[in-house]
Amino acid sequence: MPHISRKGSIMPQSPIRKLVPFAEAAKKNGTKVFHLNIGQPDINTPQVALDAVKNNTIKVLSYARSEGSDEYRTKLANYYAKNDIHVNANNIVATTGGSEALLFTIGSITDPGDEIIIPEPFYANYNGFSTASGVTVVPVISKIENNFALPAIEDFEKLITSKTKAILICNPGNPTGYLYSKEEIEKLKQIVLKHDLFLIADEVYREFTYDGVKHNSIMSLDGLEQNAIMIDSVSKRYSMCGARIGCIVSKNEEFISTAIKFAQARLSPPTYALLASEAALETPQIYFDEVIEEYQDRRNTLISELQKIEGVKVANPKGAFYCVAELPVADTDKFSQWLLEDFNHNNETIMVAPASGFYSTEGEGKNQVRIAYVLNKTDLIRSVEILKIALKQYNK
Numbered sequence: 001m002p003h004i005s006r007k008g009s010i011m012p013q014s015p016i017r018k019l020v021p022f023a024e025a026a027k028k029n030g031t032k033v034f035h036l037n038i039g040q041p042d043i044n045t046p047q048v049a050l051d052a053v054k055n056n057t058i059k060v061l062s063y064a065r066s067e068g069s070d071e072y073r074t075k076l077a078n079y080y081a082k083n084d085i086h087v088n089a090n091n092i093v094a095t096t097g098g099s100e101a102l103l104f105t106i107g108s109i110t111d112p113g114d115e116i117i118i119p120e121p122f123y124a125n126y127n128g129f130s131t132a133s134g135v136t137v138v139p140v141i142s143k144i145e146n147n148f149a150l151p152a153i154e155d156f157e158k159l160i161t162s163k164t165k166a167i168l169i170c171n172p173g174n175p176t177g178y179l180y181s182k183e184e185i186e187k188l189k190q191i192v193l194k195h196d197l198f199l200i201a202d203e204v205y206r207e208f209t210y211d212g213v214k215h216n217s218i219m220s221l222d223g224l225e226q227n228a229i230m231i232d233s234v235s236k237r238y239s240m241c242g243a244r245i246g247c248i249v250s251k252n253e254e255f256i257s258t259a260i261k262f263a264q265a266r267l268s269p270p271t272y273a274l275l276a277s278e279a280a281l282e283t284p285q286i287y288f289d290e291v292i293e294e295y296q297d298r299r300n301t302l303i304s305e306l307q308k309i310e311g312v313k314v315a316n317p318k319g320a321f322y323c324v325a326e327l328p329v330a331d332t333d334k335f336s337q338w339l340l341e342d343f344n345h346n347n348e349t350i351m352v353a354p355a356s357g358f359y360s361t362e363g364e365g366k367n368q369v370r371i372a373y374v375l376n377k378t379d380l381i382r383s384v385e386i387l388k389i390a391l392k393q394y395n396k
Contacts, residue, residue, distance in 0.1 A: 015356065016038050016353045033351050038353070043291055045239045048283060073089035093260055095269060102125070102126070111134075113135075114164075115135065119150065121358035123175070141359075141364065144324060147176075169188065170202040175322045179319035196227075199224065204231065208320050302384065305381055309388045312325055323370070327369060332366065333354040
């Protein structure tokens with residue numbers, strides 16, 4: 001019998017999606033499942049984006065340009081300028097989602113056996129993308145006790161080797177919701193310049209910051225032009241996860257020309273989705289103001305409800321729409337599956353993402369879960385009530 005690759009064998013499962021069969025089985029048995037496991041917003045997509053697809057007059061659905069049209073990338077550059085990110089169309093490559101942007105980036109700057117340092121917990125697919133490229137993730141652990149702030153620079157320094165090619169951050173963070181300060185970004189700038197590394201920032205949640213705190217992009221830093229690579233996407237900003245349009249942004253010309261070769265090899269991003277994404281750039285500011293107010297209310301509701309449960313510790317996120325909670329159980333993988341397979345309260349249960357899948361350090365995050373506050377406040381309150389009842393029953 002032919003063998004699959006070692007790479008395929010060690011490819012990690014998604015902690016977000018691996019429990020889906022159990023959720024589907026619960027639903028078939030008549031149990032309502034509150035989905036706290038995935039960052040799929042319930043916010044309406046801007047109508048201007050939907051109308052662009054609905055009302056178009058395309059006769060032939062042809063290939064798009066590999067890096068996205070000049071018009072789209074120019075409009076995107078204008079959007080960035082409003083966020084103190086000054087780039088032009090030639091600094092941007094449109095991709096099929098932020099996922100492909102990360103794959104192209106890793107492919108462009110690493111060879112098999114190279115290393116990327118990432119503060120953990122981190123977006124689970126960073127593990128998958130690195131595995132697919134034969135690259136080793138070197139984790140530097142951040143702690144729930146200090147809200148998952150940037151680890152000490154000394155912790156990064158001692159991990160840098162001749163194989164280190166980049167430091168990768170998510171800002172604001174998935175799964176933690178942590179928002180890096182300007183001082184923390186400056187510290188990362190100094191270390192990548194000192195060791196001649198790339199600094200990759202996944203900034204897909206840029207719009208979602210709370211308590212009046214401002215997002216600081218690596219693309220706004222002087223002196224980092226040859227080292228900074230930004231990953232972006234329309235998925236969360238415009239509640240357009242299904243569009244699958246992202247981009248890479250960098251002022252490093254050699255890097256961009258290399259990424260374009262990867263883009264050419266996969267031909268092009270989807271034409272209809274590019275059409276919708278270009279139209280979405282016309283979304284008025286009031287849309288974001290209302291969405292951010294809604295998410296801040298949801299965050300406040302979720303955190304305050306979780307803090308009422310004895311034995312639960314929760315970080316307070318300043319951005320994105322996730323939080324990490326530490327639960328009084330030994331193994332949240334087993335607990336999360338039990339919630340779907342063996343538990344319900346009045347025919348209702350919850351689905352959460354076990355946090356161990358957001359770590360690459362063996363044994364870390366086993367008592368943590370990621371919760372996405374993408375449900376309305378009534379459903380969030382009910383979800384936390386279910387969690388409280390479930391924990392009592394499980395720990396008996």
